Amino acid sequence: MVRRRSTKIEKSYHHGDLRRELLEAGLKILTEEGLHALTLRELARRVGVSHAAPYRHFADRDELILALALNGFERLAQALGEAGKQIRSPERQLEAMLMAYIAFGKGNMAQLTIMFSTIAAKKSETLLEAAMRAFSLLIDAVGKAQSKAGRPKVNHSEIALGLWVMVHGFAILGPGIDFNYIAPGSSDTADDTAERVLRLTLKSLLPSA
Amino acid sequence: MVRRRSTKIEKSYHHGDLRRELLEAGLKILTEEGLHALTLRELARRVGVSHAAPYRHFADRDELILALALNGFERLAQALGEAGKQIRSPERQLEAMLMAYIAFGKGNMAQLTIMFSTIAAKKSETLLEAAMRAFSLLIDAVGKAQSKAGRPKVNHSEIALGLWVMVHGFAILGPGIDFNYIAPGSSDTADDTAERVLRLTLKSLLPSA
DNA sequence: ATTGTCATGTAGGCGCTGTCAACATTATAG
DNA sequence: CTATAATGTTGACAGCGCCTACATGACAAT
Numbered sequence: 479m480v481r482r483r484s485t486k487i488e489k490s491y492h493h494g495d496l497r498r499e500l501l502e503a504g505l506k507i508l509t510e511e512g513l514h515a516l517t518l519r520e521l522a523r524r525v526g527v528s529h530a531a532p533y534r535h536f537a538d539r540d541e542l543i544l545a546l547a548l549n550g551f552e553r554l555a556q557a558l559g560e561a562g563k564q565i566r567s568p569e570r571q572l573e574a575m576l577m578a579y580i581a582f583g584k585g586n587m588a589q590l591t592i593m594f595s596t597i598a599a600k601k602s603e604t605l606l607e608a609a610m611r612a613f614s615l616l617i618d619a620v621g622k623a624q625s626k627a628g629r630p631k632v633n634h635s636e637i638a639l640g641l642w643v644m645v646h647g648f649a650i651l652g653p654g655i656d657f658n659y660i661a662p663g664s665s666d667t668a669d670d671t672a673e674r675v676l677r678l679t680l681k682s683l684l685p686s687a
Numbered sequence: 688m689v690r691r692r693s694t695k696i697e698k699s700y701h702h703g704d705l706r707r708e709l710l711e712a713g714l715k716i717l718t719e720e721g722l723h724a725l726t727l728r729e730l731a732r733r734v735g736v737s738h739a740a741p742y743r744h745f746a747d748r749d750e751l752i753l754a755l756a757l758n759g760f761e762r763l764a765q766a767l768g769e770a771g772k773q774i775r776s777p778e779r780q781l782e783a784m785l786m787a788y789i790a791f792g793k794g795n796m797a798q799l800t801i802m803f804s805t806i807a808a809k810k811s812e813t814l815l816e817a818a819m820r821a822f823s824l825l826i827d828a829v830g831k832a833q834s835k836a837g838r839p840k841v842n843h844s845e846i847a848l849g850l851w852v853m854v855h856g857f858a859i860l861g862p863g864i865d866f867n868y869i870a871p872g873s874s875d876t877a878d879d880t881a882e883r884v885l886r887l888t889l890k891s892l893l894p895s896a
Numbered sequence: 897a898t899t900g901t902c903a904t905g906t907a908g909g910c911g912c913t914g915t916c917a918a919c920a921t922t923a924t925a926g
Numbered sequence: 927c928t929a930t931a932a933t934g935t936t937g938a939c940a941g942c943g944c945c946t947a948c949a950t951g952a953c954a955a956t
Contacts (some may be wrong), residue, residue, distance in 0.1 A: 493934075496933080643855075643884075739907080739945085
């Protein structure tokens with residue numbers, strides 16, 4: 479009994495996969511129009527159900543946002559994981575992960591914002607765990623980069639934390655600030671500037687790189 | 688003809704200082720309850736005017752938020768400026784400014800968020816200038832710390848940028864993340880952890896510190 | 897002082913939203 | 927096969943941003 483909407487032929491009373499489609503539509507709205515445009519009624523409209531249907535899957539708007547925040551950490555972890563897939567050098571791999579973080583933020587500003595504002599609201603332990611799962615990828619990468627250089631992993635979690643907040647800052651500030659105004663370097667993009675500063679920091683923090 | 692509300696005796700048709708009071712009440716709501724609670728009608732209620740009165744001073748809600756973002760950069764610049772007032776050592780002064788940024792974020796999360804999300808919306812040149820005014824304080828501090836060490840100010844704006852995005856990241860992530868989970872150090876607070884990581888980075892980036 | 901103009905505040909209404917309660921339909925377990 | 931739980935619909939309510947029409951008063955020109 480197929481009732482997926484993919485073929486959009488059947489129109490049964492029960493939708494069949496509403497929660498997933500709500501999340502997909504929600505992510506789309508969030509990405510394209512921002513948090514203010516993310517409304518349960520618009521969501522219902524897009525998916526083709528009544529305005530109250532979403533309440534069967536999310537207690538309220540906050541819970542929808544929380545679900546999207548969770549999805550954000552999962553997608554972030556995946557992006558980080560794939561970033562250095564075919565790079566051998568651990569230092570380059572770390573660098574690729576950091577740039578992947580910034581790229582994720584660039585393409586998912588609103589989601590990145592809710593990811594951390596939701597965490598700050600401290601409503602969900604699950605969300606915190608998802609965040610830690612993503613972050614542990616960074617810690618590991620720093621550790622590998624250090625141990626490849628033959629030295630013990632000194633302060634490697636502190637360094638990872640520092641790098642994390644740094645790329646997060648770049649991701650958040652990047653779209654708004656004209657970095658050339660600040661760090662003149664012929665005529666490079668915000669990404670280039672971020673990369674340059676990041677490399678500079680990396681070289682300072684882990685001398686092997 | 689005094690008609691300030693401070694003594695709340697007079698009740699004239701015209702308020703006299705509505706825009707200022709709206710901003711004050713708005714900042715209070717923003718700080719205590721967050722952006723979602725910042726509504727023009729609630730604002731009007733608190734100040735004691737009709738629900739449409741605020742529209743004589745702000746074209747719409749976004750413009751109110753923009754004004755609060757501008758106010759945020761002014762308060763941030765002031766906080767940074769006062770941070771190292773009675774510290775002589777340039778390195779310590781820089782460090783104090785960085786910690787002041789984090790402290791500002793801790794006490795003004797919602798405002799800090801709108802400051803940069805509003806900048807990202809690129810609606811106001813004035814706002815960008817205010818941001819640059821605040822940031823230039825950081826650049827100067829880095830420059831002084833470098834030149835005191837007797838060496839040329841190499842990359843000093845890049846370094847300032849790196850530090851900026853870093854403390855911004857700390858300010859945003861700090862309230863949400865349990866840093867001890869990540870960077871175990873007996874049992875220190877998030878602030879302590881931030882300070883430790885910051886000092887570590889500082890020492891790497893400007894060897895004089 | 898009188899008057900006209902303009903800034904500022906008020907009253908009421910529109911369409912949107914989140915949320916709830918009551919009801920309809922279907923999946924599914926026993 | 928049938929009760930029951932899960933899921934979707936309808937209709938309502940209050941609060942919101944924002945608009946228009948109107949009221950009040952500050953102030954400058956006469």
